[in-house]
Amino acid sequence: MTLRLHVDGDRWRTHLRSFGEREPEVVPVIKGNGYGFGFERLLAEPGPNHWGEIAVGTYAEAVAALGSTSAGIVVLSPWRRHDPSAGAAVGSDRLLHTLSRPHDVEPFAAAAARAGGARVAVEVITDLRRHGVTIADLPGVARALAAAGSVTCTALALHHPIDRRTGSDPVGQTLAAVAAARTAGIGAPLTEVLVSHLSAEELAAVRRGVGDVRVRPRIGTALWLGDPGAYTPRGTVLDVHPLARGERYGYRQRRARAAGTLLVVGGGTSQGIGLAAPSAPRGVARLRTLAMSSMSASGLALSPFSWAGRKRWFAEPPHMQVSLLLLPASVPPPSVGDELALDVRMTTTTFDTVLVE
Ligand SMILES: *Cc1c(COP(=O)(O)O)cnc(C)c1O
Numbered sequence: 001m002t003l004r005l006h007v008d009g010d011r012w013r014t015h016l017r018s019f020g021e022r023e024p025e026v027v028p029v030i031k032g033n034g035y036g037f038g039f040e041r042l043l044a045e046p047g048p049n050h051w052g053e054i055a056v057g058t059y060a061e062a063v064a065a066l067g068s069t070s071a072g073i074v075v076l077s078p079w080r081r082h083d084p085s086a087g088a089a090v091g092s093d094r095l096l097h098t099l100s101r102p103h104d105v106e107p108f109a110a111a112a113a114r115a116g117g118a119r120v121a122v123e124v125i126t127d128l129r130r131h132g133v134t135i136a137d138l139p140g141v142a143r144a145l146a147a148a149g150s151v152t153c154t155a156l157a158l159h160h161p162i163d164r165r166t167g168s169d170p171v172g173q174t175l176a177a178v179a180a181a182r183t184a185g186i187g188a189p190l191t192e193v194l195v196s197h198l199s200a201e202e203l204a205a206v207r208r209g210v211g212d213v214r215v216r217p218r219i220g221t222a223l224w225l226g227d228p229g230a231y232t233p234r235g236t237v238l239d240v241h242p243l244a245r246g247e248r249y250g251y252r253q254r255r256a257r258a259a260g261t262l263l264v265v266g267g268g269t270s271q272g273i274g275l276a277a278p279s280a281p282r283g284v285a286r287l288r289t290l291a292m293s294s295m296s297a298s299g300l301a302l303s304p305f306s307w308a309g310r311k312r313w314f315a316e317p318p319h320m321q322v323s324l325l326l327l328p329a330s331v332p333p334p335s336v337g338d339e340l341a342l343d344v345r346m347t348t349t350t351f352d353t354v355l356v357e
Contacts, residue, residue: 002236002266002322003273004339005036005351008229012356015227016045023203027074027194029220030065031057036233036346037224038354043068053096055194055218059085066092074098074194074218076159078123078131081107091115098123098157100131102141109148120145121155121194122186124177127168128161135180142184153187159196171202175209192216225346233349234339235273235305238322239264250316250324261327262315265305265340272349273304274318300326306341307334 020026028051030042043054043065053072056062062075063085071094078100079086089095090111099105100123112118122141125132133141145153156177160170174195181190192214198206207215225231240263243249243256256262267273300313303323308331315324327333334340 003271003352004234005354006232007356009356012230015230019223025216027053027055027216027218028223029055029218031061032347033350035220035224036349059083059089062089079108090118096121102133102137105144109151113150117150119152121157123157126158126160126173128159138180138184138186142186155192155194156181157194162197171205174206178210194218233342233344235265235267235342237263237334237336237338238266240333252316259329261333263325265323265325268318268321268323270320273323304343
């Protein structure tokens with residue numbers, strides 16, 4: 001239990017509560033590794049509004065979530081006929097499915113009819129170009145939905161890019177999609193539009209333009225990870241070995257270029273350590289991180305672990321469950337059991353232990 005996430009429970013939950021008060025229409029996104037906290041743990045968090053509805057990434061996650069929460073579940077991935085988990089989940093009236101291609105309406109309706117009915121959102125494509133029907137497709141989709149008695153459509157869904165180019169207009173695109181859906185007669189009636197990656201100002205602008213349609217942002221990162229002071233990833237020191245200059249170490253049997261200390265620290269590739277950039281900073285910080293994480297002249301790579309205020313070099317590529325780090329002789333080493341600060345991307349790190357304190 002050596003790669004740990006320490007969570008200041010009071011501070012984290014205070015943040016979640018105030019987030020929910022600021023944005024009461026939020027649909028919390030719970031997917032993947034549960035943003036580092038764990039998928040099941042996030043499902044169990046009561047949250048500011050007792051999460052009447054949450055969103056998951058995949059149908060496999062939807063099936064898991066059905067057994068763990070009584071909330072409604074938005075499935076972000078669009079329905080596909082060949083997804084076995086999708087077949088298993090169509091029967092639950094707690095799910096809101098996403099349809100993203102005109103020709104999926106008919107087979108989905110057939111599956112829904114066998115299961116006794118289903119609720120859907122129609123996804124409209126944006127500049128992101130991940131999934132979605134075009135605005136020109138909406139009249140045909142409306143006709144197909146009207147013909148499918150077993151399917152109730154009450155929502156549109158739009159997923160916008162995070163980094164925008166000048167001239168992009170996610171608010172305008174969202175309003176245009178809602179207007180076109182109303183003209184086409186989508187929804188019986190259309191009561192909500194689910195959006196992703198709009199700012200508070202953009203949400204307000206959409207709300208001003210759509211009348212009584214609920215505008216519901218689907219948010220994960222800014223919710224769960226929005227107060228970085230509320231959680232601290234750490235790796236535990238498992239062993240400390242003095243290294244003489246020229247001494248060999250590790251799987252690769254490299255020679256130490258100078259005397260120092262070899263640290264064996266909990267956390268390796270199976271937990272996501274050392275596989276990618278430590279986090280996703282932008283701008284100058286990003287350039288600096290990329291420069292730092294590139295190999296040094298000696299062929300070493302900078303690790304995400306810090307000791308005595310600095311990131312430390314990997315002694316060699318991380319192993320499955322541990323990492324080997326080098327400390328120069330001038331730095332007093334930690335003791336076995338000490339914890340090192342760790343700068344990792346929360347969505348790609350699997351902690352052995354999440355300690356909510
Ligand atoms: C993952 C996801 C989100 C949540 O994204 P965050 O950046 O974590 O808030 C929202 N919408 C869709 C469609 C997603 O796939």
